[in-house]
Amino acid sequence: MATKDIWSRLTILTVTHNGGQVVGNMLETVPAEASLIVVDNASTDDTLDIVRSLAPKAKLICNEVGLGYGNGMNCGLKVVETEFALLVNPDSVLTEEAITKLVEAADSFPEGGLFGPTVLNPDGSIELSHDVNMFARSSLGKRVGEVSPEGPISADFVSGAVVLLRMAAGREVGFFDPEIFLYYEDDDICTRLRQAGHSVILVPSAVITHIGGGSVRPNRAYYWEKFWHISWSRLYFEKKYHGASSARRLGWRYALRYALKALGYTLVWNRTKAWRDAARCAGALGFLFGKRASVVPIATA
Template identity: 80%
Template sequence: MKTTPPDLKAKDIWSRLTVLTVTHNGGEVIGGMLQTVPTEAPLIVVDNASTDDSLDIVNKIAPHARLIVNEIGLGYGNGMNCGLREVETEFALLVNPDSILTEEAIISLVQAADQFPDGGLFGPSILNPDGSVELSHDVNLFNRKVLGKRVGEVCPEGPLCADFVSGAVMLLRMSAAKAVNFFDPEIFLYYEDDDICMRFRQAGYGVILVPDAVITHIGGGSVRPNQAYYWEKFWHISWSRLYFEKKYHGLSQSRKLAWKYACKYALKALGYTVVLKRSKAWRDAARCAGALGFLRGKRASVVPAVDIK
């Protein structure tokens, strides 16, 4: 990995990046995030058909933001793609609406990008609301079970190349992001961050954790929780995992895994129904449905199908 001395003064940093967030009924959290975005930074907010007060909050707290309002929910990756196509700066800082930024963290990410010109994607250290560290980097998805639980692991002291960094906050070098065609439009929700990290690395760009950049991730607050939301969540967790398998390991392997999921989660849903644990039965029924939808060839995305490498 090539390195260059960091620009400690971060000259013209706010002219070099655009902050980008996607919201869908995120009114409970987006205000807190917007208040931590430096006013000097260009800001794009993509709204995925919110029916709560999200847009009112954006207009009140960040009236300078450029709003892109989708009439239907396009999912996270496709929502980000709507914003990324409008970015004209060198970098884009992708921020979940339930994340809390600091100016120092943003500067550290850009300095790391200047220090490592071969890096395409940079992720910060992430704290939970109680101040504990949420380990936000990992190996690729296919090797995580092999390594097991990360008991006793400590946060790195300096930048490192990783297979994966969390999608809660990501700094993208726009030239690299354009080279990999942004997020995969076939993924509606979940595993889109795994996929884009994979494609950055396949294209020869580094994925780099920057421990000196520290943000807080509230977590679980991007949308209003209800029964329909939980069904959608676990349906897409199942479907997207299987799509990821198909994309990188082929159709045959993905269908084997899909049948495994369908049988496993059908039995679990039945078992939880018998013991009256309805929320868990609902969760696993959604996972089973996602696997069956994948086997039937159902697309998760609502945008027209396109080829992506």
């Protein structure tokens, strides 16, 4: 069933931001029959030229400011009319076989809301793309030598590099949390889907490649933004599911820990790590003092 009418049932959706180094590789692997939506978050490089050249039939949504990953996805999800949406990072490489297997799994498991493939690194090694929930991970230690599942499994989490979303389930939970600008938005949507009674399923037979590290141009401002948001979003996640008191305690631990680490790296002249941990400290302090990460206006009744 899935293979016969797959392209009438599915829309591919990606969010770009200065991804000119990688987006072409992804677009070249989008099947010609597929509907494609590209949401661009105010790119200033050649991303839009590449999209218009390689995917002239794509629906292109251009945001004047960067809204972050989840809110960028929400812009596209609001106009998706098909049964499924395949959410794709611009630094991923697709195959028609992988897409087909994800849709076949969705037909086999109607309770599933989100389906993730096996993710390979460029060298062919497996990038672990499923996990237990955020709050249980620290108790498991490093996942060294872990054997990949042979068949579909229900997981707490699947990586957002490439996922198939059942649109009915996505609409039920409100898609991505608009308060999260970057990072942990995939943890959050997996959590909310499971709370709503939808399974999150890893489909090992569906295999994609994740190039990684090339979604935006790397520079000092990018690294500051990255680690600021990693810190802020983790604390927001803590508050959302464990309450404000738990988030405040964790936030002050973060602020102190990363301030001391930044100072230590400064003293030994390791500027890169000092910059990273200063950004982590700043993200924690930003959260503690009420700074919003999202640039999307707060919805009012």
